[in-house]
Amino acid sequence: MRALFVGGVIDNNEVDMDGTEPPRHYPPETGSGQSRYRLHAVGRRDGVVLCAVYGAPGLERAQVLRVSDERGHARRFDTVLEEVD
Template sequence: MRALFVGGVIDNNELDLDGNEPPRHYPPQTGSGQSRYRLHAVGHGNGGIACAVYGAPDMEPGEILRVSDERGYARRFETELQMVD
């Protein structure tokens, strides 16, 4: 699956993630006890999760979804993004 980032120091970057489920936070362990990015939405495809959208901790969830829509993340992966709690 592809991890897509909105906001913060790695804004508009992406990377491949292994596994069947995206981690709730990325990176999963920062050493400081505080994660930098939080999972906000996933897009399903090809029998699993095609993409995961992570947002910087200082951004509102609505803004993260607006930016991901503007960047066409769902369209790129031919999926519909679904919010996670």
């Protein structure tokens, strides 16, 4: 799956991730108490996660999803993004 980032120091970057489900935060476990990117949405096809959209700390979900839409993340992966609680 592909992790897509909105905001912060790695804005508009992508990372390949292993596994079947994306972690709630990226990086998954730092142990440093440092703020991490939060998962906001996933794109699935046939039950398989193709992409995960992460937002920088402090960004509202609406802003993350708006920017993701402007960048065409769902279209690139031919999926519909589902918000994650």
